[in-house]
Amino acid sequence: MKRRWREKSERLAAQWLEMPADTLERVPRITIIGRTQVIVENYLSLLEFTDTRIRVATGIGETVISGEGLELRTIVPEELLIEGAIHGVDCR
Amino acid sequence: MAVRVAEWITGYVRVRVVDDPDRRVLGALIERRAQLWDVRSERDNGEYTCCVTLTDIRLLLAVARRHRAKIRFGRKSGVPFLLWRASRRKVFLAGGLLFTILLYVLSSFVWHVEIDGTDQPEAVASALQKLHVRPGTALYQILDQDSLQLALLDQLPQIAWVGVRIQGTAVYVHVIPRVASADPVVHKPQSIVAAVPGVVSSVLADSGLPLVKPGQFVTPGTVLISGSLLDGKAVYAKGTVRALVWYRSQLELPERLAVAGITGDAVHHYYLMIGNWPVQVWGFARPPYTRELVHSVESPLEIAGIHLPFTWRSETVYEAATHVSVRSPQELAKQGLGMAAQDVLREASDEAKVLHQAILQKKLERGKLYMTVWTEVEENIGRPQQIVPAPPAPVAPLHQGQ
Numbered sequence: 029m030k031r032r033w034r035e036k037s038e039r040l041a042a043q044w045l046e047m048p049a050d051t052l053e054r055v056p057r058i059t060i061i062g063r064t065q066v067i068v069e070n071y072l073s074l075l076e077f078t079d080t081r082i083r084v085a086t087g088i089g090e091t092v093i094s095g096e097g098l099e100l101r102t103i104v105p106e107e108l109l110i111e112g113a114i115h116g117v118d119c120r
Numbered sequence: 121m122a123v124r125v126a127e128w129i130t131g132y133v134r135v136r137v138v139d140d141p142d143r144r145v146l147g148a149l150i151e152r153r154a155q156l157w158d159v160r161s162e163r164d165n166g167e168y169t170c171c172v173t174l175t176d177i178r179l180l181l182a183v184a185r186r187h188r189a190k191i192r193f194g195r196k197s198g199v200p201f202l203l204w205r206a207s208r209r210k211v212f213l214a215g216g217l218l219f220t221i222l223l224y225v226l227s228s229f230v231w232h233v234e235i236d237g238t239d240q241p242e243a244v245a246s247a248l249q250k251l252h253v254r255p256g257t258a259l260y261q262i263l264d265q266d267s268l269q270l271a272l273l274d275q276l277p278q279i280a281w282v283g284v285r286i287q288g289t290a291v292y293v294h295v296i297p298r299v300a301s302a303d304p305v306v307h308k309p310q311s312i313v314a315a316v317p318g319v320v321s322s323v324l325a326d327s328g329l330p331l332v333k334p335g336q337f338v339t340p341g342t343v344l345i346s347g348s349l350l351d352g353k354a355v356y357a358k359g360t361v362r363a364l365v366w367y368r369s370q371l372e373l374p375e376r377l378a379v380a381g382i383t384g385d386a387v388h389h390y391y392l393m394i395g396n397w398p399v400q401v402w403g404f405a406r407p408p409y410t411r412e413l414v415h416s417v418e419s420p421l422e423i424a425g426i427h428l429p430f431t432w433r434s435e436t437v438y439e440a441a442t443h444v445s446v447r448s449p450q451e452l453a454k455q456g457l458g459m460a461a462q463d464v465l466r467e468a469s470d471e472a473k474v475l476h477q478a479i480l481q482k483k484l485e486r487g488k489l490y491m492t493v494w495t496e497v498e499e500n501i502g503r504p505q506q507i508v509p510a511p512p513a514p515v516a517p518l519h520q521g522q
Binding site: 074 | 143146147150151153156157158159160161162168170
């Protein structure tokens with residue numbers, strides 16, 4: 029109950045103040061730069077990693093990045109930097 | 121491939137994880153926040169490589185053992201590995217050390233001495249050699265710049281100034297040669313003779329033979345200090361001969377003297393000048409002055425540095441009056457004496473001094489005082505006169521054939 033109230037009020041505040049949703053809510057921010065880089069912030073864990081497919085668990089479910097020659101360039105607790113020829117990003 | 125400075129300092133290894141198709145090792149490492157990057161899947165299944173810092177190697181090994189994956193180490197980078205490699209190449213290290221030491225040792229010698237500003241660099245070089253400044257001496261053996269400068273100035277009389285600059289292993293010496301000074305004035309033999317008649321009061325001969333005594337009356341041209349000595353040598357006579365000299369002055373002084381002046385009464389007028397046309401603005405008084413003196417000051421008007429086509433003229437009109445003073449014969453006589461003294465001193469030499477004054481004659485005629493003043497002055501009466509040498513007598517050579 030308490031948790032729900034807090035989430036609701038945060039969402040309301042974010043709407044009122046027209047802030048990006050990721051600053052308040054626990055949702056990932058996925059940035060795609062060109063066709064070569066994907067940055068996943070606020071991820072939870074890495075589920076699968078091959079050179080054609082990377083699955084990342086995030087707060088809203090699973091994010092699947094498909095492509096060719098994928099590499100995990102940087103791994104820090106807040107952020108994953110994926111490089112390679114990106115074909116698609118799916119949220120499931 | 122970003123430059124990872126912090127990781128490079130701690131050291132990192134590229135590892136290949138074999139037999140891990142489900143990426144359990146990778147997942148566990150990420151979960152434990154191990155520092156790893158550049159994860160790359162290999163073609164054949166179950167293999168991937170990544171970079172791990174040296175601090176997380178133990179963690180990686182533990183995780184791999186638990187998941188029964190194999191680890192193969194690849195390229196090792198970073199400071200710890202560099203040091204380890206260096207420790208295996210002792211000769212290489214020694215070479216580096218030797219190079220540093222050699223560089224240090226060699227840079228503590230003088231390699232180069234440069235002398236400029238003189239047409240005789242050899243003299244300066246030899247003086248520098250005496251001070252041990254030559255290529256090959258150790259820098260700590262030679263003096264500092266200032267001492268070298270002073271020592272060089274001491275050793276070489278023909279230089280006026282020398283600047284020494286030690287820059288690294290080079291010594292730069294800049295010399296300014298002494299320019300030969302002009303020859304001193306050659307004094308030709310002369311005597312001191314009297315310029316005016318008088319009674320000698322004191323004789324001070326710096327050089328030469330004094331021929332007069334105090335109390336002696338001399339006429340112009342009398343030799344006071346002779347340059348011809350008793351032994352026949354002619355010298356440059358010099359000295360001061362003071363004597364009492366008398367002057368007679370004739371004066372005419374008017375009894376009445378008109379002096380123009382202002383009475384102190386004045387009015388002010390102010391005008392604004394438009395071109396040359398004055399517009400009176402303030403001060404309209406028209407005083408009944410019979411004679412007046414007008415003093416006007418014009419100042420240009422300007423606003424914020426821009427000159428206006430007007431000028432401000434402030435005018436002061438003074439009342440002028442001529443004052444005629446009639447002076448008594450006593451006053452006139454006193455003034456006459458002062459004027460006579462001034463006149464005489466102007467005529468006499470510099471160190472003249474008025475001793476006595478007397479009025480010889482005084483006559484008041486047609487509003488003028490005619491007087492004759494006698495002034496006694498003590499002054500330097502000496503005047504140089506060249507000695508014309510007598511033609512030398514033919515002298516027979518003493519030793520012939522030499």
